[in-house]
Amino acid sequence: MTPNLQTLHIKQLKLTLAGDTLLAMHRDIAPGEVLTVMGPSGSGKSTLLAYLAGFLSPAFQAQGELYLGDKRLDTLPAEHRGIGLLFQDPMLFPHLSVGGNLHFGLPRRARDKNAQVAKALEQIGLAGFETRDPATLSGGQQSRVALMRLLLSRPRAVLLDEPFSKLDTALRQEMRALVFGQLREAGLPTLLVTHDEADAAAAGGPIVVLE
Numbered sequence: 489m490t491p492n493l494q495t496l497h498i499k500q501l502k503l504t505l506a507g508d509t510l511l512a513m514h515r516d517i518a519p520g521e522v523l524t525v526m527g528p529s530g531s532g533k534s535t536l537l538a539y540l541a542g543f544l545s546p547a548f549q550a551q552g553e554l555y556l557g558d559k560r561l562d563t564l565p566a567e568h569r570g571i572g573l574l575f576q577d578p579m580l581f582p583h584l585s586v587g588g589n590l591h592f593g594l595p596r597r598a599r600d601k602n603a604q605v606a607k608a609l610e611q612i613g614l615a616g617f618e619t620r621d622p623a624t625l626s627g628g629q630q631s632r633v634a635l636m637r638l639l640l641s642r643p644r645a646v647l648l649d650e651p652f653s654k655l656d657t658a659l660r661q662e663m664r665a666l667v668f669g670q671l672r673e674a675g676l677p678t679l680l681v682t683h684d685e686a687d688a689a690a691a692g693g694p695i696v697v698l699e
């Protein structure tokens with residue numbers, strides 16, 4: 489099943505903290521496009537991600553609207569937004585096997601679950617790793633599993649929070665190619681927060697610098 493590819497619309501967003509404007513943004517992110525957000529510490533990158541994902545601290549006030557296609561998201565709780573997140577830490581469940589982690593990503597009613605998991609592992613060069621304990625995987629392997637868990641959950645948009653910052657240089661380049669390649673192929677609108685200009689270059693999309 490191919491999901492409808494839709495644009496993420498951030499409309500007239502204004503995030504304020506105790507009456508002071510932290511950031512304002514009005515942007516569209518097209519299917520398969522990566523919008524990179526950069527800016528110094530404290531400029532509001534994490535707050536923007538929290539707003540988009542649906543867990544903004546009540547300390548902030550948000551004005552504006554968030555849409556995916558013509559579906560309004562900002563009035564929905566996080567779990568109904570269809571937004572997938574990838575952080576610098578792969579955050580695999582330690583009590584589940586690699587396969588268990590991937591099964592967790594699948595929608596409950598997905599068909600051929602075992603085959604989907606096997607195919608996902610094959611795509612990241614980890615065919616046959618289903619029963620492995622995630623703790624026995626290298627950092628790069630864990631990151632790849634986290635990416636596949638995200639994609640199996642069929643998100644409609646993706647947020648990346650410094651996803652490569654914990655990897656060494658060689659692995660970082662490999663993961664950039666894999667992550668951006670997969671997201672582009674899936675046609676997902678993506679917002680990337682990073683401090684690394686090489687991430688932004690690899691993402692290949694527009695760049696917003698917060699002040």
Ligand SMILES: Nc1ncnc2c1ncn2[C@@H]1O[C@H](COP(=O)(O)OP(=O)(O)OP(=O)(O)O)[C@@H](O)[C@H]1O
Pocket residue numbers: 505510527528529530531532533534535536545547
């Ligand atoms: N829950 C909160 N309550 C009050 N102020 C907050 C809260 N969270 C963040 N802030 C403040 O909001 C501003 C933006 O913080 P934010 O974490 O979004 O910045 P950032 O750009 O992600 O920084 P970094 O690059 O260090 O992660 C900062 O001044 C911070 O102190």
